[in-house]
Amino acid sequence: MKRFALLALVLVATAGAADAQIIPRLPGRGAVQQTPPQKKDSLHDSTRVVWPTPDSAAQVLLAKKGYSVTKYQGDTAYFDAQHRSLDLLAAKKRRAIVTRDSQTVVSDSGIYYSESSHHVTTGGHYILSNPSSGQADITDLGHGGRVDYSLEEKSVRVSNARMGVNNGQMWYMNMGVAKVVGDSTGGKSATVYAGAGSMTSCDDTIPDYHFEFKEAKRTSGNTLVAAPAILYIKDIPVMWLPFIFTDSKSGRHSGIIVPQFGLGDIVRNSPSYRRNIDHFGYYWALNDYAGLSTWIDWRSAAGSVPGDPGWLKLNSEWDYKWLDRFLGGRIGFTKTFQRDGSENTAVSWTHSQDFSHDSHLNLSANYVTNTTLQRQNTFNPYAALATIASQATYQEKLGPASLSIGATRKQYPGRPQVDETFPTVSLTSTSIAITKWLNWTPSFSYSHSGTSAIDQPGLGQFVYRTDPTTGLRDSTESHARNSEMSTLSFDTPFQIFGRDFKNSFRLNQQRNNFPQTIQLSDFKTGQVIDTRIFAATYRTDFDWIPDLTSIGIPGFGQNRFNFSPTISFQNVDPGPYWVASEQTDGKFVHQSKRITAGVSASPTLYALFQHSIGPFSAIRHSISPTLSFTLAPATDVSDEYLKALGRTRAGYLGNLAQQSLSFGLTQNFEAKIRNRADTTGTDHGTVIKLLSITMTPLAYDLERAKHHKAITGLTTDSWGYNLASDLLPGFDFSSSYSLFEGSTQTDTARFKPYLTTISANFSIGRDQNPFTAFAKLLGKANAAPPQPLSQRSTSDSAQAVAHPEDAQSAASQAVGGNIHANDRFIPNAGQGWHASLSLSRSSPRPPTGTNIINFDPRARCATIAGANTLLFDTCIAQLQVQPTTDTPIGTTTVGGPQYNIPPTTSINGNVNFNLTPKWTAAWQTTYDLERHEFASHIVSLQRELHDWRAIFGFTQSPNGNFSFNFTIALKAEPDIKFDYNRSTVRSGVPF
16 A cells, blocks of 8 residues: 555656746746636546545554555455556546545546556546646546556656646647656656647637647746647637747746747738848856847848848847845947948946945946937837936945045937036035034035037037149038036035034036137127137136025024024125136136125915805915015126126126015915715815915015116016916926016116926826816715825826936937847836826027027038938937937127027827727827927727737837837737737838
8 A cells, every 4th residue: 555655646746747937038037927727627526525534543544654645535446466456446426536635636437556567547537636736737638538657757648638837827738649757856847748739828618729739848947849830719720830939947047039020020011011020049047147148130121221221230238146246237239230331339338236335336338339320220219319328326435424426428319429427526424523512514526527529500510621622612510529517516514502604615617619709898888899719718617605694693483474584795796706717818806795684584374265165165375475685785896807707897787785675476275175974064174275376586676776777676587487286186387487688687688578488297097187076076975086286196107108308218228238129119008097298398588699509400400410311300309309408508708609599399198098998098199399290109009818918009209210010919928929010210201
């Protein structure tokens, strides 16, 4: 019986040939874990056997250690002592069952053991079950089969069998004949050899699809191969495949990177179709700490057109991570060869390391040799506009101080300009107690930034030459123009006997190394008298900013009016105290300081209306003004100081005495929603904001108004406001105006309000929309309460996609060796329905005068792109969507060129919703209101198909590239899919 216990053990152990494993979608990369479904069968009722209670003798035997307990039952049992064989027979209503622990063998025919042949055999309808391991059973196909287990080979042959194989997803294999060989190393996995059969991941009684194969193998290393294979949808053959391959080895391991291509890339469906194959390569798991990927991306040159000659990309990526050394990162490399002879090399390096608990390094470096090729070939709409950015930061704790050192670098698509900042140094300290009555909290910062190969319009943009042969003059764009700036600040605040004395120093240096035209004006009259060209312009500012507020009288009336007195030394002119420029030949001149005293108040006034109005039990109106009044005596500003800045004495108002009033206002209309279920009147209810209005402060100088026109007293250059309401969740509107044409430091400034910016954002969704807010007002208990503005989440991914600045920031990804860089389609998984719109407008006030440079994006991009219309459209789209990255580098003094920047207005939209419980649609777009055309589109339509997922997608990038994609992929093995990809690189054809 001990021998039978042993054979039952090895027999039932063969049912464990499909252990649950983790399958990575790419070798050594992220993994998914699936719980296999359990199949139902009538024989399973026989496995739930109620065994009789053992008698006292059996209990003593079962309690002995070192023995394996095997239970068996059947209708009849025969034991041949001479031949040492055991036959366990079944009857119509009584199965032959052998159980060891949770492992069970069930047969409606019989279970036979022969020691002479070292075989265990069963037949008929059978089940090999091991539910404790979580795998599916091995069963017959319903018309009788045979199981033959060899004790010597530790293998089992089954016929007419259905076997569950878990390779990350549970596959059900139906086989006429199969052999399962146990793992000789003692592992739980086994090698499975199968003859002709079929396989599917659908656990329905009649599967929706299946593959029929001639032979299959599943190794103990969790690799499943079936070849050749024919895909059937129901009983209709759809496609022939040379093989099906799935690799689900646990842990990091080497393997093939599954290439990305569609049916149209194998057999072209139209003469104009361009074949694309991406990610054809291999991944090496070098060791436990590092891995290497190499792959090829290819686009056919057949049918090439100007701007799209086809390409070959050689990619590699080395990733590393040492947890015990607290470091990790990746190095990527991409070499692009275009059929027109153009080449590009892209290198990326990301690295993070913790040297100690207080010392950290983070690095993200990207470099390309040809910014045009880097972005013009992408089908990702956001990557087409993304900057090629690099940054590095080192942080360390030095006693009470914290040190931070950093650097940044930016390249732009299709442009030679490079922006660099190196180094940035910041040193901050906690409060240092020098004595009991003296504390010191110093801080220091320094940064140096530079811009090379400036390509903005202006003098020196082109270099003109005369051809010695033809005598004709020609021009080429100059890349020698550059600019640099350094800033240094030192804050040294003291606390003396509990009083704060703030003290800071500022040093700024700027130099523009390119020629500029400067207009010289008569110092007394302000009339332009001459024009000169300076080969370079520069300016150095130094300022000392003391603040004596906390040393003076402490604040009072904190509970009602929040009065706060102020006293400080301020510059008479808003400029720096010391200044040197090309106007002074590098010599420093200074202005004067004067003591300024004042008082400010910030009360909050309330008006409460306790009468019921509609759904509201009370309404409260709060007004929060900010008022301040400052006094300063009249002080002179020297002529030398004004000349150093290129300014004149004509109409100058900065040296007048100061009696300035400042006024800002914030208003909130709040309401308390009536609780209809409250009969006691004790419920405080829900408070929401009906409307919130915030205005920026306005300053008015009484002294200026007394000496000049009344409007001259208004010294605020710009003014704006912001609106928000909880009745429109996700709504925010702001706008700003330039109030004067000219400088408010002179009496020649004209009061002429000009709209400069508009920003409006609105989002609406299933749980965040005006309908749920109004339903709450009407007392609907199931309506979602409107969230207060201060509590709204900003982590919604749909919101992030709707705002281009977030999407473009996300698109500043690794440029070299990035396996996701060439993704043709950005899928979207919608949850419920959601829509968001954002309107942004930037319209700088047009300058006045004669020294004006029109900053026309079309003229500028024409000089950058030349005859390359593809690059031209990319440049236009970038300047329209990202004007902040292309702000002109101005002059250091008054009289230099002024840039007339045209307005930019765009609408960004994001809509996703469920058409049905299975259909999901999404649309993301950007529309340029100035050019009256769409800049980009991402449209997707997804369908859940039980075992499959279908995705229809269309993308249009600002560089003119568009891609249509249809994919139907098997959920159990996404690499088994049907693709239709139509990707076109074109020269800016409007949508």
